[in-house]
Amino acid sequence: MAHCILRxxxxxxxxxxxDYGWPHExxxxxxxxxxxxxxxxxxxxxxxxxxxxxxxxxPADKLKNAIAVRSQLSPLSPQWLALAGFAADYxxxxxxxxxxxxxxxxxxxxTTVALDRALKKMAKLPPPGDPAPVGMPPLNDxxxxxxxxxxGAQGFTPLLLYGVTGSGKTEVYLQACAQVLARDPxxxxxxxxxxxxxxxQLEGNIRARFPGLMLATLHSSLSEGERMLHWLAxxxxxxxxxxxxxLAILASLPxxxxxVIDEEHDxxxxxQEGLRYSAxxxxxxxxxxxxxxxxxxxxxxxxxxxHHAFTGRYRKLELxxxxxxxxxxxxxxxxxxxxxxxxxxxxxxLLAALRLRLERGEQSLLFLNRRGYAPVITCEACGWISNxxxxxxxMVLHKPEHRLRCHHCSLELRIPRHCPTCGxxxxxxxxxxxxxxxxxxxxxxxDARILRIDADSTRKKGSAQEAFDTxxxxxxxxxxxxxxxxxxxxxxxxxxVGILNPDTALFSQDYRASERLFAQLMQVAGxxxxxxxxxxxxxxxxxxxxxxxxxxxRHDYDRFAMNLLEERHQAALPPYMYQALLRAEAPELAxxxxxxxxxxxxxxxxxxxxxxxxxxxxTRVYNVDRAQLLVESPSRPALQAFxxxxxxxxxxxxxxVRWSLEVDPLDI
Numbered sequence: 001m002a003h004c005i006l007r008x009x010x011x012x013x014x015x016x017x018x019d020y021g022w023p024h025e026x027x028x029x030x031x032x033x034x035x036x037x038x039x040x041x042x043x044x045x046x047x048x049x050x051x052x053x054x055x056x057x058x059p060a061d062k063l064k065n066a067i068a069v070r071s072q073l074s075p076l077s078p079q080w081l082a083l084a085g086f087a088a089d090y091x092x093x094x095x096x097x098x099x100x101x102x103x104x105x106x107x108x109x110x111t112t113v114a115l116d117r118a119l120k121k122m123a124k125l126p127p128p129g130d131p132a133p134v135g136m137p138p139l140n141d142x143x144x145x146x147x148x149x150x151x152g153a154q155g156f157t158p159l160l161l162y163g164v165t166g167s168g169k170t171e172v173y174l175q176a177c178a179q180v181l182a183r184d185p186x187x188x189x190x191x192x193x194x195x196x197x198x199x200x201q202l203e204g205n206i207r208a209r210f211p212g213l214m215l216a217t218l219h220s221s222l223s224e225g226e227r228m229l230h231w232l233a234x235x236x237x238x239x240x241x242x243x244x245x246x247l248a249i250l251a252s253l254p255x256x257x258x259x260v261i262d263e264e265h266d267x268x269x270x271x272q273e274g275l276r277y278s279a280x281x282x283x284x285x286x287x288x289x290x291x292x293x294x295x296x297x298x299x300x301x302x303x304x305x306x307h308h309a310f311t312g313r314y315r316k317l318e319l320x321x322x323x324x325x326x327x328x329x330x331x332x333x334x335x336x337x338x339x340x341x342x343x344x345x346x347x348x349x350l351l352a353a354l355r356l357r358l359e360r361g362e363q364s365l366l367f368l369n370r371r372g373y374a375p376v377i378t379c380e381a382c383g384w385i386s387n388x389x390x391x392x393x394x395m396v397l398h399k400p401e402h403r404l405r406c407h408h409c410s411l412e413l414r415i416p417r418h419c420p421t422c423g424x425x426x427x428x429x430x431x432x433x434x435x436x437x438x439x440x441x442x443x444x445x446x447d448a449r450i451l452r453i454d455a456d457s458t459r460k461k462g463s464a465q466e467a468f469d470t471x472x473x474x475x476x477x478x479x480x481x482x483x484x485x486x487x488x489x490x491x492x493x494x495x496x497v498g499i500l501n502p503d504t505a506l507f508s509q510d511y512r513a514s515e516r517l518f519a520q521l522m523q524v525a526g527x528x529x530x531x532x533x534x535x536x537x538x539x540x541x542x543x544x545x546x547x548x549x550x551x552x553x554r555h556d557y558d559r560f561a562m563n564l565l566e567e568r569h570q571a572a573l574p575p576y577m578y579q580a581l582l583r584a585e586a587p588e589l590a591x592x593x594x595x596x597x598x599x600x601x602x603x604x605x606x607x608x609x610x611x612x613x614x615x616x617x618x619t620r621v622y623n624v625d626r627a628q629l630l631v632e633s634p635s636r637p638a639l640q641a642f643x644x645x646x647x648x649x650x651x652x653x654x655x656x657v658r659w660s661l662e663v664d665p666l667d668i
Contacts, residue, residue, distance in 0.1 A: 004029065006066050007051035008036055009096035011108075014651065016096030018047070019056040020066040030066075033075030035103070037067040037110060046070075046108040048099050050081060070112065072119060074236070076103075080252050083286055087250075091663050092580075092643050093275050101275070102250030104228040118228050125238065129212025131185070133178040136209075139171065146172045146317040150258075151179025153293035158284060158314045160264075160305050161297040164555070165526020166490075168323030169297045170202065173260050174209050176295070180258045181213070181240060187257040188234070191243045192279060194266035196221050197464045198488040202262075203243055210241065218244035218251055221461065246271060246279035249286070257292050259283050263487055264296035264305060265519055267666050276662040299526060299557070300519035303568065304575045306561045322530070330497070330528040330535040332553045336544040344440040345432045350498045350538050351444070357496050358448055358477055362533065364496040365479045366437060367486065367524045371454040372407075373399035373436045374429030379419035381426070392620045397429050398456065399436070409622040434480050437500070441478060453481040486524040495535040497528045503541055506548065509617065510667065511573055514548055518560055521552050574664075578636045580643055581665040582629045582650075585658040589615060589625035595657040596629040602649050608633040608642045624658075630668060 006020045020038050022030055030036065034049050044067065056063060084099040091098075106114040139147060150159055150172070163169045177189050191206075193199055196219045206215055216230040216239035233239035235252040242251055246269050261269070261280050269279045280296070287294035296305050296314070309316040322328060333349075340347040346354075357364045376394040378385045386395040388406040395404035395413065404413045418425045429436065438452045451470060458464035464484065471479055474493055479485065505517040521539070529535030541549060551560040569576050582599060584592040596613030609632050616626040631646075633639040647661065 005053040005056045006030055006036060006049050007053055008038060008047035008066070009050050009094075009099050010038075010040055010045060010047040011096045011100035012094060013097060014094060016094035017050065019053075019058045019063065021063050022069075023065055028071060030069045030071075031075045033077065033081060035070040035073060035107060037070075039064055039067065044110045046100075046110070047096065048076070048103075050095065050099075070107070070115065072112070073107070073115065076235075076252055077254055079290060082289060083282070084250070086285060086289075087275070087277055087282060090640070091275060091277050092647055092661055098250075098275055098277075102247075104224065104231045106224050106228040107231075114225070114228065118225075118232055121229065122232055122236065122238065125214070128214060128238070128240070131181045131210065131213055131240065133174070133209045134211060136175065136178070137171065139168070139175065140321065140323065142319045142321060143168050143172050143175075143323065146319060147175040147179070149315070149317055150176035150293060150295050155291050155293075156288045157293040158287065158308070159293060159295045160301060160309045160314045160316045161295055161319070162301055162309075162316055163297065163299060163319030164322065164329060165299045165523065166322040166324065166327060166329075166530040167299075167319035169262070169319065170205060171323065172319070173262070173295065173297070174205065177241065177258065177260075178209075181210070184255075184257055186237060186255040187240065188237065188253045188255045189241045189258045189260070190248065190251070190253060190256060190283075191241065191260040192248060192262065192269070192283065193243070193245060193488070194263050194268035195484070195488075196245055197458075197468070197484055198262075199243060199245070200465045201468075201488065201490070206241055206243065213240045214238050215240075216242045218242060218248040220245065220247065246277075249279040249282050256286075256290060259287050259292065259294040261294065261296045263298055263523075265298045265300055265302040266487075267516065270664075270666050272667075276660075276665075278664060281664070300522050301557075301561070303515060303561060303565055307565060307575045310562075310565070324530065324532050327529060327532040329555050330495075330525060330537045332525060332537045332539065332555070334544045334549055334553065335538050335540045337540055337542045338544075342540065344444075345437060345500065346440070346498075347540055350540060353496050353498070353536070353538055354445070354478065358445065360495075361493075362496070363471070363474070363477060363479065363491060363494040364498065365481065365485065365491070365494055365524070365527055366441075366498045366500060367481060368432070368434055368437060368500040369482050369520070370431075370433045370501065371435070371456055371482055372396040372405070372433035373439075374433055375431040376429075377404070377415070377427050378430045379422060379424050379427055381424040382419060382422040384419050384421040385430070390620070390623045392618055396433065399429075399439070408618065432501070434482060438480050441480070445478065448477040449475060450478045450480065451476045453479065453485055455482070455484070458484070483520065485527070486520060487526075489527060490530055491527055492531040493533070494528050494530070495533045497525055497535075497537045499524065499537065499539045502539065503543055506543060506546060511568075511571070512666065515564060518548055518552065518557070522555070522557065525552070572632075572634070577632050577634055578639045579630060579632045579663075579665060579668075580639060581662045581668060582631065583616070583626060583660050583662070584613075584628070585624045585626050586656070587624065589619065589627060592625055592627040592657060595655055595659065596627055598653070599646075599650060599659075600629060602653075603642070603646050605642055607635070607638045628668075 088095040088098040216233045308314040374397040525537040586592040611630040613629040
C-alpha cells in the first residue's frame with residue numbers, strides 16, 4: 001500500500017495531473033516542488049510534484065508508483081508553483097505544459113548524470129565576491145531621480161520608465177540595481193530583453209559594473225548544458241542578476257527583489273507558439289505576487305502600459321533628454337518619393353546624404369525590414385510570379401544562395417531558368433530586399449565598407465555579435481539591416497539613418513500596425529547621434545502628408561499615443577477590450593471554418609461577443625488551411641470564465657481539426 005499519493009504534473013497537451021504512489025516508508029519523504037521520475041504510458045518521464053495527498057480516485061490495482069524523486073535538487077518554491085499555476089489558468093493550458101518547459105531539458109531526462117555533474121560544478125564555484133559596483137558614472141537630474149525612485153521602491157510598485165532613445169535608461173537600471181543589491185545581501189534581480197542579440201552588450205555592461213557578482217543568462221541560444229548551469233545558479237540563489245529573453249520569466253529565483261523589462265513594448269515578449277504567453281504581463285503578475293518593484297522601460301511604450309500610466313496604475317518616470325552631453329535627438333526629414341523619384345530604390349536626397357557621410361568618415365544605417373534579394377520574381381510576358389506551392393505567400397529571391405525561399409514554410413527551390421508557364425527566359429526580380437540594396441550600394445560606392453545584418457547573414461552562432469562588434473569598431477561605413485539593428489545598439493559614429501519602404505504598414509488590416517510602425521521608426525531613428533554628433537533621419541515615403549510621419553518628425557510619442565488610445569476606445573479595441581482567438585487548421589479551409597462555426601454555437605452567451613469565423617490573413621501554410629474566430633469582452637473575468645467552460649466543451653469534441661486558443665492575441 002502506498003505511503004502517500006504524489007499528484008504530479010506531466011507535460012501533455014490535455015489533462016496534465018496524474019496520481020502516483022510513493023511506497024517508501026523510510027528516508028526523506030517527497031516534497032511539493034520536487035521533480036519525480038515516473039512511468040507514463042510506455043516511457044519514463046520526469047514530472048513535477050504539485051500536491052501530496054492521502055487519497056486518490058485511481059483504483060489500487062491501476063495506481064503506479066513513482067520511480068524516483070530528484071532529492072539532490074531543492075524543491076521549486078510555492079511562489080514559483082503559483083506563477084506556473086496562474087499562467088496555466090490565465091492562458092487556458094494544462095499545468096504540466098506550462099511548468100515543465102520552464103525547467104531545463106537536462107533536468108527532465110530519465111537519468112541524473114547531467115544533473116549530478118552540474119551540481120558538482122556549482123559546488124566548486126568560488127564564493128560570491130564584493131557586490132559593490134565599480135565605475136559608477138554621474139547621472140543627470142532626471143536619471144538620478146529615476147534611479148532613486150526604482151532603487152528605493154518598496155512593495156509592489158509598477159514603474160514605467162519613459163525615456164527618449166539615448167537617454168541612458170540602461171544606466172538607470174544599473175544604478176537602481178546597485179541600490180537593491182546593497183540593501184539585501186541575498187537579493188536577486190531579473191532583467192529581460194526582447195531579443196537574443198541584445199544580450200551581449202548588456203551582459204558586458206553588467207559584468208563590468210558588478211565584477212564581484214555572478215550573472216546568469218537564459219535564452220534559447222544556450223546549449224542545454226549551459227542553460228542548466230545558469231538555471232541552477234539562479235535556482236540556488238548563487239546568481240544575483242539573471243539576464244534573459246522571455247523564457248527567463250519562468251526561471252526559479254528564490255530571492256527575487258526587482259524585475260526590469262527593457263523595451264517593454266516589443267512584441268517579441270509574446271510567445272507565438274505552444275504556450276502563447278506574454279512575458280511582460282507574467283512579469284507584472286509575478287512582481288505583484290512577490291510584492292516587489294517592476295520597471296518597464298521604453299522610448300515608445302506599449303499602449304497598454306501607457307494607458308496604465310495615464311490612469312494611475314503605473315507610476316511614470318520620464319527621461320526627456322539624451323544622456324551624453326550635447327547629444328540631441330536627430331532631425332527627421334521626409335523624402336517624398338513622388339517628387340524625388342528613386343533610382344535603384346534610393347532617392348537623390350538619400351544618396352547625397354550617404355556621400356556626405358562617407359566624405360566625413362561617419363557611419364550610415366539603411367533600415368529595411370525585408371530580407372532576401374527581392375520579395376518575388378515575375379515573368380513580364382505572361383504575368384507568372386513565384387508563389388509558394390505550399391503557402392499563400394511568395395517565394396522570396398535569395399540571389400547569393402541561388403535560391404527561392406518561402407519565409408513561412410522554409411521551402412527552397414532553385415531559381416528557374418525560364419518561366420514555368422510560357423518558357424520566357426527573362427525573369428525579373430520585383431521589389432527590393434536587403435541583399436539587393438547591398439548589391440546596388442556596392443556598385444554605387446565601390447570604396448565604401450558595406451555590411452548587411454539580417455537573419456540570413458547571421459545564421460551561425462556568434463555571427464551577429466561579431467557583425468555588431470565590427471560596426472562598433474568603426475570598420476563599417478554603411479550598415480544595411482532589418483529590425484535586428486533597430487534597437488538597443490549604441491553606434492558612436494552613426495549620424496545618418498535612412499528608412500526604406502515603411503509605407504506598407506500604413507495600410508495593414510492589423511489595428512496594431514500603426515503603433516508598431518511608429519515604435520519601429522522611433523527606435524531605429526534613435527540609433528543616430530548618440531555620441532553628440534549632428535545627425536539626421538531620412539524617411540523615404542509616398543505618403544509624406546500622413547499624420548503618423550508628422551508625429552515621427554516631431555518625436556511626439558505622447559500625442560500620437562493619446563490619439564491612438566482615443567481611436568481604440570471609440571472602436572472598442574484593447575486595452576479597452578479583452579480578447580481571445582480560437583484558431584483552427586485543416587487540409588481544407590471549409591473544414592476549419594465548419595469547426596469554428598460549431599464552436600461559435602456551442603455555448604450561447606450574452607456575456608462575451610463571439611464573432612464569425614474568417615480565414616486567416618496567411619490562409620495556407622505548409623499545405624494546411626487556417627481560420628480563426630475572435631471572442632471578446634469588456635470584462636476580463638467574464639471572458640476568462642467563459643473560456644474555461646467553453647474549452648471543456650471543445651476538448652470533448654471529436655474532430656480531426658487541429659485547434660489552439662490564444663488569450664490576449666497580438667496578431668489578428
